[in-house]
Amino acid sequence: MSKTILKVKNLKKSYPAKNGGGRVEAVRGVSFEVLEGEIFGLLGPNGAGKTTTLEMIEGLKKIDDGTAEIAGLDVQEQTDKIKSIIGVQLQSSSFFEYLNLAELLKYFASLYHQKIDPEKILTEVDLLPKKKAYVKNLSGGQKQRFSIASALVNKPKILFLDEPTTGLDPQARRNLWGLIGKIRDKGMTIVLTTHYMDEAEYLCDRTAIMDQGEIIAIDDPQKLIDGLLKKGFKKEMANKGANLEDVFLDLTGHELRE
Numbered sequence: 001m002s003k004t005i006l007k008v009k010n011l012k013k014s015y016p017a018k019n020g021g022g023r024v025e026a027v028r029g030v031s032f033e034v035l036e037g038e039i040f041g042l043l044g045p046n047g048a049g050k051t052t053t054l055e056m057i058e059g060l061k062k063i064d065d066g067t068a069e070i071a072g073l074d075v076q077e078q079t080d081k082i083k084s085i086i087g088v089q090l091q092s093s094s095f096f097e098y099l100n101l102a103e104l105l106k107y108f109a110s111l112y113h114q115k116i117d118p119e120k121i122l123t124e125v126d127l128l129p130k131k132k133a134y135v136k137n138l139s140g141g142q143k144q145r146f147s148i149a150s151a152l153v154n155k156p157k158i159l160f161l162d163e164p165t166t167g168l169d170p171q172a173r174r175n176l177w178g179l180i181g182k183i184r185d186k187g188m189t190i191v192l193t194t195h196y197m198d199e200a201e202y203l204c205d206r207t208a209i210m211d212q213g214e215i216i217a218i219d220d221p222q223k224l225i226d227g228l229l230k231k232g233f234k235k236e237m238a239n240k241g242a243n244l245e246d247v248f249l250d251l252t253g254h255e256l257r258e
Contacts, residue, residue, distance in 0.1 A: 005189050006034035010066035026052045028213040039184050041200045042193045044210035050193040087151035087159040095135040102131040112154040125149045141172025161192040170245050171256050
């Protein structure tokens, strides 16, 4: 049996309404647990509360009510310790423009008092040839892979990815799926948010579906699909075993265009 590494109980967050009247509940009593070594997905439409939930767990946003624990540490009470054991995907705007990729990784490692081999980490994310490049000159897929590399410098117990493939072309998207899978295969626990159904189905061991600030279903993606089929659901378009993205990749190739 796998050990629980993340426990979230009755998490709540609200904001003042834009029109000045009352408050908007962004997260309404969310509860779930994540096991060591699994990929756990928070799936939902834009505005469902996925990112807000993640930011509270990461200690980046104040929790209004409820609790979150990572590896037995309380997120609210032990925020500094929490930040030392988690990896958080950064946006490209967070990187210094005057440092190249290898220098950036060394800099981030120094913040955790860690000594690293930047070339080894860049090799893991297929960016070694770009070690002297600057983030601003990378493609979208390369930026996302580097953001994951930067989140690994402190050897985290759990890696958080917020919509990691948004805006990527099919080749870059599939490549990132492969990278996330390889990281998990080395024993890393991963929590990610996405609004792509196929992404959650491909990557996640378990998925929590969020809507309007609440979790409305949680299970293995295939079990969620089986549950729908047991209700008598039938697609209007028959499943042909492939989709248009598969056709696109077959015609254009899986190689990254970088």
